[in-house]
Amino acid sequence: MRLLDIAEQIGAQLQGDEAIELTGVAGFSNAAPQDLIFLEDSKFADAANASSAGACVVGQFDESVLNSIAARRPILIAKNPRLAFARAAEILRRADQPIEVIHPTAVVDPTAKLAPGVSVGPGVFIGPRVVLGPRVGIGPGCVLLSDVVLGEDTVLIARVTIYANTTVGQRCIIHAGAVLGSDGFGFVRDETGRYQKFPQIGSLVIGNDVEVGANTTIDRGALESTVIGNGVKVDNLVQIAHNVEVGDDVVIASQTGVSGSSVIERNCIVAGQVGIADHVRIEEGAILGAQCGVPSRKIIRGKGVVFWGTPARPIAEYLRELAALARLTRRKKPGE
Amino acid sequence: MRLLDIAEQIGAQLQGDEAIELTGVAGFSNAAPQDLIFLEDSKFADAANASSAGACVVGQFDESVLNSIAARRPILIAKNPRLAFARAAEILRRADQPIEVIHPTAVVDPTAKLAPGVSVGPGVFIGPRVVLGPRVGIGPGCVLLSDVVLGEDTVLIARVTIYANTTVGQRCIIHAGAVLGSDGFGFVRDETGRYQKFPQIGSLVIGNDVEVGANTTIDRGALESTVIGNGVKVDNLVQIAHNVEVGDDVVIASQTGVSGSSVIERNCIVAGQVGIADHVRIEEGAILGAQCGVPSRKIIRGKGVVFWGTPARPIAEYLRELAALARLTRRKKPGE
């Protein structure tokens, strides 16, 4: 891809040879001449200069710094070089799509509908009435049960399982081992104390531009739907239970669990190993610190406020308690 | 399936047209005329009446309420409508079993024994001497290593892996990505500080009517067995280590971990993200609250008592401590 085209698409100002061709991005040390690198802080300019990369995204540095870097290779000047680099990486990745192919070992139900540009890897199973949008990529070993719908440009890396009636939007990336639309954990106890499975026949609806990490599980609704908004990013080994609603642009880090019927409103940030019990509401923009726990039916409110501990409370409060506790044990020493 | 047959099997009293045919269950809003719905609380009778469902399970409401609902569609009157509905859902699900078929892409070892009614999906591998009971269903992409035994009517949804010598009982449901019978985590440190793998050659024995969630892992015993009782329900992403014993009708929620050689006696309820260390005994009927931690070799006793915190203690005690801690920090404010 021509550097000029990349510059235009990421809105960066190009200085240097605009005709060079790039194929990917890299770090300083492992970049080849076809790779793009980025420099966020001008104090690492020497390290960038020592790279073999073909071009470099840079910040709006002093002109002397810019010139010293541009003397080595073309530069793309951007207000936020990390963001510009990330966008360039995505543009280059999309330009490098696998060619359309249905691997001969894939089993595709005759009632499935595959749009142009779809690629299906070896050992894939695509069930009845599945609908795959343009340029969808299904990696090796994936299983799509009946009536699954995937929007255009969505990619399943490998060995993803999607249960019946699950809908995934456009431009999503689903990593290996993820399970989408599995049965929720719902039972009714009978007179003898045994658990009777409550039907888990709702659906799972995932928006656009969502990324789901490796071995993460997202359950379908019991009778209604589990809903994941647009732009949501979910890390590895996360559990999202039945009937949960996750708003747009929420980030959920690894090993966090969200119990049934809870709501995480838009723009929340949920750190790793957080536990959110059932029927909880995390209001817009709240930040849940790592390992914190939100008890059943609680409402967490506070845009930009960090919550910590179990039960989750504002971090300042939690730290005061920790300090008080530490003082308490100091007081107990003999002679004090 | 005829409504009268359903009514008889779930022990409900039928009022209305007993000849109508149903194929499934649904929620109020998405039910079709072939679906059954249920109404637990008569104050939602209007919502139930607005549904397109073919029949409705209801509680033992006032006769006027029953008549208003029965005016719209046949009703099944049950003491516990939620339980009756769940049972009807299971009956309808079993009536809708896939037809017997061994997919041509499945690899079935010639020494495996498949009972009548077994279905095997695409891309499945069934190893030497595996025994599958009547009507067992093996979904796409499952791997059963040698000498696995599955009891009648057990279903593996998709991409389940079962290690050698694992036995699973009747009517179990194993969800996608689950791994049953994996090696336990056992090592012996040698003179130089390196870890030598200790053999993990015991087995895993799972009872009847067990459900295992997506991407959950249950290890085999080291030399003896890991044992999961009848009616146990295990959620997604749970870890159960080697030599653990789980009693009948235990429920374990998502992301909980049970370490080696621990025992969870019958009727216990274990919430999400709980950590149970090794050689622990959770006595009959105890309830472990979310995220609590039980240290090594502890005994937890108290039928119906909720435990919380790390180390786990009765919830009343934990809450008193939290309150005392909060008071402590309040006292520290200037002027107090």
Add this chain to the structure above:
Amino acid sequence: MRLLDIAEQIGAQLQGDEAIELTGVAGFSNAAPQDLIFLEDSKFADAANASSAGACVVGQFDESVLNSIAARRPILIAKNPRLAFARAAEILRRADQPIEVIHPTAVVDPTAKLAPGVSVGPGVFIGPRVVLGPRVGIGPGCVLLSDVVLGEDTVLIARVTIYANTTVGQRCIIHAGAVLGSDGFGFVRDETGRYQKFPQIGSLVIGNDVEVGANTTIDRGALESTVIGNGVKVDNLVQIAHNVEVGDDVVIASQTGVSGSSVIERNCIVAGQVGIADHVRIEEGAILGAQCGVPSRKIIRGKGVVFWGTPARPIAEYLRELAALARLTRRKKPGE
């Protein structure tokens, strides 16, 4: 395998018939005449004597005890009988390797290089330029994307996914459902609050003699590498994020999560459900107790010291705080 050969390889002193042939190891109760058992504590000598095993590894017990056991079957006398038994188990396991075979349903890219003795199971996909060392075993349903390298004698049990450019050393065991080299969780927030994926194009390098548990996920580096040292043992459902470095002979128990760019130095022991935030350094030989949490950028120092709680602190300190807290609530009772 002849008992004499086993004795020589594990460095044990043989007493009794050196010509008997063994095929495996077992526990007292389920051992067959071809099996080896072990006795660590002479007070269980009667139980060992009652076993059907063909031979027994024993400690350096009193001669009368040794003679009583040797009267029943040959014994292998070792300083550390548990370690000797574990070594014998591994020797017997390696002697029982599957024969070299590429299953006809496996899809192996023509540019992949398979050394002699490699076995590839059914439904496996091996991508372009993959390199498999001598005697590598790839179990059913595994997916190896492009440019993966596996060292000699490494075994993937089943349904393992390995992303492009991942390198795994020699004699490793990777359990079912594990995902190696998945994308890290890295995003750049743009002006509108949306998350742009930051490229995750580094690699994952795993050393020799590493064991990775079922459904564990280890991410590749963002631009550089994630590195797992030699002899590292990782349990089930563990998450290791991008750019993490794990030193030699580290043990990480189930459901622990290690966030981006953190370092765990050699010989550390990390218990289950531990959370290690980003840019943390766990210095050599430290021990992190179950469920503890290490906040971002912290350094944990103390060879052989156990840390507990969140934020993680030396266990003595944590226990003092727990005791102080308990006293505090006792003090609050009326009349005290």
